[in-house]
Amino acid sequence: MKENTIIKSFLMIWVGIYIFIYGFPFPLSHIPFTHELFSKYILQLKTGFILFFGKSILGIENLEKIELTGSGDTTFDYVMIPAMLSISFFIGLLVIFIKKINRNAGGFYNWSLVYARYFVGLTLISYGVAKFLVGQFPGPSLYSMEVMYGEMSPMGLAWRFLGYSDSYKIFMGLSEIIAGFLLLFRRTAILGALVSIAVCTNIVLVNFSFDVPVKLFSSHLLVLSILVLLPSLRSLFDFLILHKTAALGEFKPLFTQRKFKIL
Structure with a gap:
């Protein structure tokens, strides 16, 4: 029984850390002037680690990050x-041995789901506005x-x-905006996850x-939406x-003091 609890705690920590690492520096990347002051250094650090992992661990010698291709x-x-996944796994192994963190794995995972809600929600809203x-x-x-049909x-x-069709674009845009908006609030989070x-x-x-080259990112949005819904499944x-x-x-707020709620 204790081993099952440890495994469950580890999985929650592993997934939670991955969510934070994948999304970061969101939401700072949406705040003016933070890119030059902070975000770009975090992105450089992530890029450096990914290049190291690809070249040294996977053996991809010519790996490089191609900028401004429009492809994800x-x-x-x-x-x-x-x-x-690997860095999240090893960080998870490290923190699972700290008993205090082990006991609070559920709370940490709940925080990661809040982060996932806002990451998916604001992304879908931006997708919807773009329509x-x-x-x-x-x-x-x-x-x-x-252009000939066969040449497309x-x-x-x-x-x-x-x-x-402009009407269908409006439908797609409204669907994404509504889904994103519902995800931003505790009371509507489950409905938002379903939509x-x-x-x-x-x-x-x-x-x-x-063959639209946004497969990985869109798949992450879907998986994160499923994770938000999973506790209520x-x-x-x-x-x-x-x-x-x-x-x-009952969806209890993570903050109880009014000043932290406002923040």
Whole structure:
């Protein structure tokens, strides 16, 4: 029984650390002037470790981070996943031997889920707002309408198809904004996770089916949404599938003092 508790605590710490490492320096990266003062150094540190892991551990000699490609599925991005999992694993092993941290593994994991909620929520809101702008899914241009069907890339075909209908872009944008907004608040977090899973599943399928190079990032958004929902999955299963009386439980705030809530 004690071994099961230790394993469970370790898994929560491991996953929680990975969530923080993957998302950081979010949300500081959204605050003006923090990139030059802080965020860029954290990103350089992460980049250095990923390059070291890829070259020294995986043996990828020519590994490099290619800037400004618009792709999130480069070799560097794929190496980042095992690199971040590995460093999270060893940090988790280190802290699991500290009894105080071991006892508070559940509290730490809850904090990581709050971080995941805001990471996914604000990302989906930014995705949704982009649907109302010209940058994502633009309408067919004169040039694109003259391109032969067979000459289009899978991504180009998807972009032209989705960009044709303004009403569908509005629907996609509103769906992402609503999902992101619901994730930002404790009382609506479960509903937000359900909507987010539906929205992110569609995004992931489009990215994989049409070779859109944001597969890794969109998959992380989906997995994080599932993790947010996971603690309430049993209650939802009892209510929706078994038709039993079920309660989601009280969502207690992590902060109790008013000044910290405001902060």
